[in-house]
Amino acid sequence: xxxxxxxxxxxxxxxxxxxxxxxxxxxxxxxxxxxxxxxxxxxxxxxxxxxxxxxxxxxxxxxxxxxxxxxxxxxxxxxxxxxxxxxxxxxxxxxxxxxxxxxxxxxxxxxxxxxxxxxxxxxxxxxxxxxxxxxxxxxxxxxxxxxxxxxxxxxxxxxxxxxxxxxxxxxxxxxxxxxxxxxxxxxxxxxxxxxxxxxxxxxxxxxxxxxxxxxxxxxxxxxxxxxxxxxxxxxxxxxxxxxxxxxxxxxxxxxxxxxxxxxxxxxxxxxxxxxxxxxxxxxxxxxxxxxxxxxxxxxxxxxxxxxxxxxxxxxxxxxxxxxxxxxxxxxxxxxxxxxxxxxxx
Amino acid sequence: xxxxxxxxxxxxxxxxxxxxxxxxxxxxxxxxxxxxxxxxxxxxxxxxxxxxxxxxxxxxxxxxxxxxxxxxxxxxxxxxxxxxxxxxxxxxxxxxxxxxxxxxxxxxxxxxxxxxxxxxxxxxxxxxxxxxxxxxxxxxxxxxxxxxxxxxxxxxxxxxxxxxxxxxxxxxxxxxxxxxxxxxxxxxxxxxxxxxxxxxxxxxxxxxxxxxxxxxxxxxxxxxxxxxxxxxxxxxxxxxxxxxxxxxxxxxxxxxxxxxxxxxxxxxxxxxxxxxxxxxxxxxxxxxxxxxxxxxxxxxxxxxxxxxxxxxxxxxxxxxxxxxxxxxxxxxxxxxxxxxxxxxxxxxxxxxxxxxxxxxxxxxxxxxxxxxxxxxxxxxxxxxxxxxxxxxxxxxxxxxxxxxxxxxxx
Ligand SMILES: Cc1ncc(C[n+]2csc(CCOP(=O)(O)OP(=O)(O)O)c2C)c(N)n1
Numbered sequence: 001x002x003x004x005x006x007x008x009x010x011x012x013x014x015x016x017x018x019x020x021x022x023x024x025x026x027x028x029x030x031x032x033x034x035x036x037x038x039x040x041x042x043x044x045x046x047x048x049x050x051x052x053x054x055x056x057x058x059x060x061x062x063x064x065x066x067x068x069x070x071x072x073x074x075x076x077x078x079x080x081x082x083x084x085x086x087x088x089x090x091x092x093x094x095x096x097x098x099x100x101x102x103x104x105x106x107x108x109x110x111x112x113x114x115x116x117x118x119x120x121x122x123x124x125x126x127x128x129x130x131x132x133x134x135x136x137x138x139x140x141x142x143x144x145x146x147x148x149x150x151x152x153x154x155x156x157x158x159x160x161x162x163x164x165x166x167x168x169x170x171x172x173x174x175x176x177x178x179x180x181x182x183x184x185x186x187x188x189x190x191x192x193x194x195x196x197x198x199x200x201x202x203x204x205x206x207x208x209x210x211x212x213x214x215x216x217x218x219x220x221x222x223x224x225x226x227x228x229x230x231x232x233x234x235x236x237x238x239x240x241x242x243x244x245x246x247x248x249x250x251x252x253x254x255x256x257x258x259x260x261x262x263x264x265x266x267x268x269x270x271x272x273x274x275x276x277x278x279x280x281x282x283x284x285x286x287x288x289x290x291x292x293x294x295x296x297x298x299x300x301x302x303x304x305x306x307x308x309x310x311x312x313x314x315x316x317x318x319x320x321x322x323x324x325x326x327x328x329x330x331x332x333x334x335x336x337x338x339x340x341x342x343x344x345x
Numbered sequence: 346x347x348x349x350x351x352x353x354x355x356x357x358x359x360x361x362x363x364x365x366x367x368x369x370x371x372x373x374x375x376x377x378x379x380x381x382x383x384x385x386x387x388x389x390x391x392x393x394x395x396x397x398x399x400x401x402x403x404x405x406x407x408x409x410x411x412x413x414x415x416x417x418x419x420x421x422x423x424x425x426x427x428x429x430x431x432x433x434x435x436x437x438x439x440x441x442x443x444x445x446x447x448x449x450x451x452x453x454x455x456x457x458x459x460x461x462x463x464x465x466x467x468x469x470x471x472x473x474x475x476x477x478x479x480x481x482x483x484x485x486x487x488x489x490x491x492x493x494x495x496x497x498x499x500x501x502x503x504x505x506x507x508x509x510x511x512x513x514x515x516x517x518x519x520x521x522x523x524x525x526x527x528x529x530x531x532x533x534x535x536x537x538x539x540x541x542x543x544x545x546x547x548x549x550x551x552x553x554x555x556x557x558x559x560x561x562x563x564x565x566x567x568x569x570x571x572x573x574x575x576x577x578x579x580x581x582x583x584x585x586x587x588x589x590x591x592x593x594x595x596x597x598x599x600x601x602x603x604x605x606x607x608x609x610x611x612x613x614x615x616x617x618x619x620x621x622x623x624x625x626x627x628x629x630x631x632x633x634x635x636x637x638x639x640x641x642x643x644x645x646x647x648x649x650x651x652x653x654x655x656x657x658x659x660x661x662x663x664x665x666x667x668x669x670x671x672x673x674x675x676x677x678x679x680x681x682x683x684x685x686x687x688x689x690x691x692x693x694x695x696x697x698x699x700x701x702x703x704x705x706x707x708x709x710x711x712x713x714x715x716x717x718x719x720x721x722x723x724x725x726x727x728x729x730x731x732x733x734x735x736x737x738x739x740x741x742x743x744x745x746x747x748x749x750x751x752x753x754x755x
Contacts, residue, residue: 033545059545065575070534070568077538077552080523081473083545097564104528105535111737113516113524114506118740150738173740218743262743 007211011201014185017159017208018048018124021166022086024212026056029084032170034061036071036088036124045090046126046185068098072123076105079119086170092127092179093136099144106175107150120173122166127155128236128283129315130183130193130329134322140235140284140315145177146261146293152217153260155179157238158188158205161258164215172217179260181235189236190243191331220264222271226253229277229342232268232294234260237281237330244335250343252279260290268294269301276307277342281335286314308345311338357596361668369676371596372650373397373604377404377623378411385637389615396606396616399650402625407686415629419693425466425624426688428486429458429681431706435481435491436655438710439498443512443659447722448498450512454479456654456672457587459624459680462486464553464583467631468521474553475523475536477560478513479585487520491713496720500728503720507729507736530556530563533582537572540580540638551579551638559590561605562598570612570646579638581631582609582646585621587653592666609646621651622680625687650677731755 012020025032034049034056040063043050053061064071068089075085089095095102106119129138145153152174156162162180169176183189187197188205200206223238228251231241238256245252253271257263272278278298280291291312298310313330321328361367375398382400383391402409436453443451454461461482465474474483484494496503498512506516516524523539526532536554543550556566561584573580584605588595609616615637619630627649634645654672656663668674688694721727735742735750742750 065571067568067571069565070572073531073534073565073568074538074541074572077475077535077540078542078545080535081539081542081546083542100528101531101534101565105526105531108526109524110740112506112510112514112526113518114509115737116505116516116518117524152739262739262745265744 007209009207009209011206012159012163012208013187013200013206014156014159014162014180015046015048017163018166018180019050019052020208020210021163021170022049022052023055025086025167025170026052026060028212031082031084032060032086033078033083034086035064037064037066037090039063039088044088046182048124049088068094069101072098072101072106075121076101076109076119079121080109080117084120084170086122086124089123089125091137092125092141093139095125095141102145102151102175102177103148107148111150118173119175122169122176122178124166124178124180126182127179128181128183129320129325130189130236132322132325133320135319138320140282142179142260143284143288143290146290150175152176152262153179154217154258155181155235155260156258157181157184157235157256159200159208160205161215161221163208164213165217165258167212168214168217171214179235183236184239188239191240191329192243193326215258217259218262218264220258220267221256222253222267223256224252224254226251226275228252228275229279229339230255230271230275231279231281232257232298233281234258235283237283240330240332240335241281243332244339247332248336248339250339252339265297265301268298272298272302273305276305278302278306279311279313279335279338279342281313281330283315283330285317286312287317289314308342311342313338357594357601359594359596359667361671363664363666363668365668367668367671367674369674372676373399374676375399375401377401380411380413382412382633385633385640386642387615389610389613392615392617393610396610396618397604399618399620400626400630401620401623402629403623403683403687407683407690409625409687413626413629415625415632417625417628419691421466422624422684422688423693425462425486425628426681426684426694427702427706428462428466428482429624429684430702431485431710432458432462432482433681434703434706435485435710438714440659442498442714446724447718448500448512449723450659451498452478452513452658453655454481456679457585457621457651458482459627459684460583460585460621460649460651463624463627464581464631467628467635468553469550470521472551472553472635473521473523473536473539474555475532475539476525476555477532477557478525479557480555481513484515484517484520484522487522489517489520489522491710492716495714495717499717499720499722501717501720501722502727502729503717504729507733509734529560530565533569534565534572537569537578537580540573540578541576544576544579549639551581551635553581553583555583555585557590558584558586558588558595558600558605559593559598561608570609570614573644574613577641577643579641580644581634581638582614582644584646584648585651586648587651589653589657589667591657591661604648606646606648614644614646616646616648618648618650620677621649622677622683624680624684652677
């Protein structure tokens with residue numbers, strides 16, 4: 001799945017892998033600029049841009065005022081000039097002030113100007129729960145972007161993919177919403193919040209090439225092969241699904257979408273046609289969530305192969321609570337129960 | 346003192362409604378020649394007095410007076426005159442074409458022709474303008490071929506935007522005219538970003554941002570001022586105060602007992618308030634701001650005081666909310682008439698030449714319209730293939746769009 005792997009591999013957390021991707025692209029392309037709240041001198045509240053300002057200077061990597069519409073808006077203008085901005089929104093929960101610039105401007109610029117102007121920007125933003133983040137540090141807003149024509153929405157689940165996908169996103173000439181599940185910044189998380197976190201350094205997917213490589217957009221990965229049912233998921237839920245497969249004894253084939261939209265439909269369909277069953281898993285709230293689109297696609301294309309109704313395991317249709325974190329978060333027990341239901345029918 | 350009176354909500358009103366006469370004394374006018382001209386490296390706070398007065402060059406006799414009288418050649422002024430006249434003639438022909446249903450919609454800039462035209466002439470062609478839908482005078486000053494504009498208006502088979510955009514939402518990169526969006530104010534912050542990019546690349550180009558009085562109430566206006574100030578972006582932040590936002594008087598946008606120029610000073614931006622119907626003043630102030638930006642001295646905000654003499658758009662009827670003859674009472678008059686008087690005083694224009702130019706430009710617009718009509722119109726369905734609506738959404742068409750295009754049978 002990777003292209004032009006260069007240099008030796010090193011253990012990296014997702015944070016280090018993302019930083020390495022920006023480092024590689026800042027080095028390769030003088031039109032790449034990185035900015036956002038606290039990303040300059042300080043290196044980002046999650047350390048994703050640490051050291052980059054020192055290495056590339058303040059005109060390439062810099063701090064921005066606390067204005068999400070401003071950050072995205074100036075990036076659109078920079079894109080029109082010919083730069084390739086990689087911008088950060090501190091938390092996905094705070095991307096809404098920029099929604100007009102994303103939906104009405106970045107996503108439409110190429111179409112409305114018939115290619116006269118384009119917006120080749122990458123909007124990085126930490127998303128997802130499982131960290132006691134409460135209402136405004138836990139959201140998974142992918143569905144508000146997948147519904148917007150002209151955008152690409154991407155979410156990695158491990159350091160190797162994080163770096164390769166981010167480089168591919170930066171190089172892509174379409175605007176990309178790059179969602180980073182912050183719960184797995186430092187290590188995979190299977191939903192067992194009472195167990196110690198295993199760091200990425202102890203996991204093969206934490207082994208990341210130091211140089212340039214890409215993980216292509218619109219390509220899903222078969223994260224775990226299986227024959228009983230197909231799990232369609234992305235981000236942290238890939239790891240929860242893996243735990244659920246082990247704990248339920250169901251031989252689940254787990255598809256990590258990686259690119260949420262536009263997506264890799266052939267990989268999805270081949271798997272569901274093979275297993276005949278499908279469970280969709282995401283952290284985001286259920287109604288009109290991206291799972292609804294996945295369910296519809298599978299139903300349209302695999303109707304005669306399905307042996308059971310498509311299940312969805314998602315966050316509840318509530319704002320993300322604080323104290324009730326583990327009742328909200330779709331953990332391995334809930335996912336495993338859905339696997340069993342799907343097998344019984 | 347005890348307060349016993351109940352609180353009252355203040356909702357601003359224009360003084361003139363249909364059947365009444367507007368009291369224009371709220372405008373804070375200054376006599377021509379009176380406002381000082383600071384050096385271009387003035388500190389923003391030292392423009393405070395200018396932000397509350399009005400820079401004017403042409404007096405009521407058509408003479409250029411005071412420190413802002415620009416160093417400008419007669420040739421440039423004559424070109425400016427033509428650009429303004431062309432804008433007005435184009436607008437009136439397109440209005441007729443809209444009434445004849447050759448296009449679905451149109452927006453005139455009647456009375457505001459000086460602002461875009463003079464600023465365009467004060468800038469270089471490769472300085473990027475981020476216009477609203479009412480800066481067509483920039484296109485005329487930059488001699489953009491009319492044919493493509495009219496095809497865009499008619500959404501026909503010659504439309505450079507392939508029928509995807511509402512009429513007047515042009516995009517002409519080659520002429521430094523950024524793609525117009527229907528969403529107000531969004532381009533204001535984008536202009537700042539473009540200017541920042543130019544600075545990042547150590548370029549010499551500057552950006553020109555445009556917004557109306559009404560749209561200054563959008564968050565992107567304040568955001569743009571903040572970013573322009575923080576990064577000393579080489580941008581001219583233009584606010585065209587034509588007193589109206591559709592039916593809403595500028596007081597409801599926050600203009601009561603203050604000025605839009607003052608907002609700039611509050612954000613640490615050098616700010617000017619200028620007679621928008623005085624071509625010489627517009628040119629002089631634009632030159633000043635451009636020089637400031639190009640010398641790395643940062644942004645300038647300019648409030649252009651003018652009047653929206655026509656309806657908001659072809660879908661609007663101003664007689665429902667303001668006096669019919671309001672424009673005739675506007676104290677700053679008409680930009681074309683005022684420059685005409687100046688040029689005649691200089692012996693550089695005449696009634697005869699005016700009439701001849703009028704006829705020549707009319708013929709030019711009519712000829713361009715005839716050429717454009719050869720490509721059909723929305724009305725006779727000579728539009729781009731629906732296959733075009735699936736293109737340019739992404740650089741490469743994703744599979745789902747390929748399938749949807751096939752479902753449409755193309
Ligand atoms: C975000 C947004 N809100 C509302 C509108 C509808 N709208 C179009 S033009 C307009 C008035 C704008 O007035 P002003 O900024 O003063 O500019 P003018 O039309 O006077 O040139 C409004 C409300 C819009 N296009 N975009």
